[in-house]
Amino acid sequence: MGRERELKALKSEFAANRAALVVAYGRRRIGKSRLLREAALGLPEIYFQATQSVSAINMEQIKIEIANVLDASPILDGINTWEAVFHYLADAARVKPGLILTLDEFPYLVSNDESLPSVLQRFWDSGKPQEGNLKLVLCGSAISQMEDLLAERNPLYGRKTMSLELRQMSLREVGAFFPSYSAEELFKTYATFGGVPHYLSLCDNDVDLRMNTVNLLLSPTGPLIDEPTNLLQSELREPGTYSSIIAAIAEGSLDLSRIGDRLKMSTTSLLPYLSKLERLHIVASVRSLDADPKARNRRFVLNDHLMRFWHNFVRSNLGAIVAGHGEAVYDHAISGGMSEFMGSAFESICLDYSSKHLGEILGVPASEAGSIWGHADFDIDIAGRTLDGSFFYGECKWKSKPFDLSMLMKLRERSELTKYGGGNESKHYLIFSKSGCTHDVARLSEHDPSVHMISLQEMAFATRRDVEATMSSS
Template identity: 55%
Template sequence: MMRFIGRRRELELIRKELSLPRPSLIVAYGRRRVGKSRLLREAVDGTNEIYFQATRVSSTLNLEAFKAETARVLGSDPVIQSIESWEGILHYVANAAENGRKGLAVIIDEFPFVIDQDSSLPSVIQKFWDSGAPRKGSLKLILCGSAIAQMEELLAERNPLYGRKTMTLEVKQLPLRDAALFFPGYDSRQAIEAYGIFGGIPHYLQLCDPDKDIRQNVVDLLLTETGALVDEPTTLLQTELRDPGTYSSILAAIADGCTTSSEIAGRLRSDSSSLPPYIQRLSKLDLVNVNKSLDATEKERNRRYSLNDPLIAFWHHFVRSNLSAINSGFGERVYEDVIEPRLSEFMGPAFERICLDHARLYAQESVGSPAMEIGSIWGHAEFDIDVAGRTLGGSFFYGECKWQTKQIDLSVVEKLRLRSERTVYGAGKTGKNYLLFSRSGYRPEVNELAKTDTSIHLLELDDLARYPSREPALHP
């Protein structure tokens, strides 16, 4: 098994829950390929664990497969073969936890596959949990799934499991600093470009060869007819959604620069009133961001939509329209003639998303206090602000992102100051901070100003892609 990278905080949270001297009912969910199963198995460390991955078969066949895995872990027992219900096998593992297997962790992965065939299972688990059977052996029951809506439904007030879970965990994409660890030989710019293309999905990152440059990884995985990711966006939508064509068309429109409902509807030649359910579903899958300018009022309807999956954005920009050439064996030429000349242009918006994520996670490294909210400011005739936010300490900050070959000069700093004064976001507040994010560094006069003006914070690519003073644990 490949080494486990990142997820330090998630591991700590799960292990803390599992260490408690009481039973645990954990609900974990997240989109396909995000690394939920590996995270959970890393957290329990295989020492006292029954791991079962359900499949799209009948409940009876899943039950038989679960019984077989239970016998493999706990030892063959004729009693297991005689059990004919989920309630019976759950009581069996609870008894095992009570008698020598204290703290036994039972992971049921792709739990929605079982529910699809047996809708009574949540009620069965409720009855089992309320019986007190898990208590003496501190049984740890973990329900995991990629069908996000179904997993969230488990926690709804009308659901039998409402109020029983002891922990909920939504697993999202890896942040840049963790993703960069998949490419130990890359410099920070290369790591950021790789992240801008492949994103933070561990499965995609593990498919990349860290000994090859970005170009070759893109060609091998996305621009070859047999590439592992050449059909990934299509496969993802077909797996997760009904009517994948409509969802794909919406993603394509957003990738092409349509950021509002009216623009997307115009591209699809449909009524904008029909879009909200589709957008909401894509947002649930963490594929689309729905944003509002930080200085907009509650009543203003200025929502913007953006893609939250870099691979899907890259695929729609460069792969979708060139599939015929790729399937004819001209992937190398697609990279040379189409991607390479436009990669810097593509990375501009990607870099802004990376800077927003950095401020969300690590604002305290620059301004001394974590971000309480983070976003952008737009909708003004004369200016936008790429990054803006408020810290837990109550101060406001504003940021400018530049993915360009020239260094940032004083004019950029002054424009950011002026824009921060023209927005109502943070109006009248003192102690504002200014974050500059630059691909190519800063002019000497900007560096000199930052030495004396503590409100100005200059961030280089290393600041974004590398942990400052500690390396997160890399697990074999």
């Protein structure tokens, strides 16, 4: 479900008439294993998930998996080194061309045998994998360790044929999990659970967001009630410090000095922690698009929707949740604050849409997308540049009031106040509004090619062409 682009790329790599060395990585529960297995469907594959055991135990287990696919063999029984395993499979690939060997949780193997990357290098350079187009897939959740495999100083540098980092799924991909949800329900669900496939698979499409939230996050036995804590504990040392940094950002401390003041930490000591959170795509460091690239006025924002929701609503109500009052927490603490919460979440989703899908609206994709802030008189929610050199500016409104002409005029004025895009005659104005726009704005957008009204339905489900076809047939 979802991941069509990544799935297509992997299938193409597996179908290529050559050997392959694929490195796939991403944080836990992001869907790496499922994607790799789906890409290998119908192909000869040996899938092995390593464990945190001694090397001898993993060796015995992989030999069992090999025998299950290739049948038992006295030669296989006598193998006791990883290099021998690889050569055995290279010989097997001559009979089964394109044989795939997937080593999941590869860092576990390396932690017990640090020579393994060098062994793989020697095997790859020997030319044996090319004889039967053997496909080697190295997969892991330890992002820093997996990236380290590709670093220039390490044995496998320059040998990969494909690297794939899996991140959270987009709003449109998440829609496949909730076919009965309206666009507005889908936006709220995405802002609550984010784009991690495991979290979404726990949701029930047959119940509303309220009950999914209560069942998964607001119940003492809910499978996600401790997920933010568990994620940090599994990925990082000192999870308490990382959690405190995330809490500070969630509560509005967005720059380095304010986070430091809140936690009583120096800005220098904070940077390594923030860097690791950025690497996990939990936190992002952003600057205003009209700021000097060398300027230090950067903000830190939460990239992970579930993490943000948890710190806004769950953490402060854990006592009531553990006491069994999850539904009351939703009705009294969450329902009243959801509109404000959705305001900033909506901006984040609109920014992602602008980065990935703006070509549907403007006819050419964005080359960069961000926001403009730090001015005494104005901010601009969405701004960016397209590949043809045009600039765009957008306003995001998650309110019951339709977007009116005064709001559009204010957006135009602000676009003239910023030096970003200054002097460029080709400018577009994007209106992202939950409640649509007034009639005068709608009429203006019909005659002014620079004004674009973008609906929740377009963002969540379809291209503009699909939406127009649906509207014309109704």
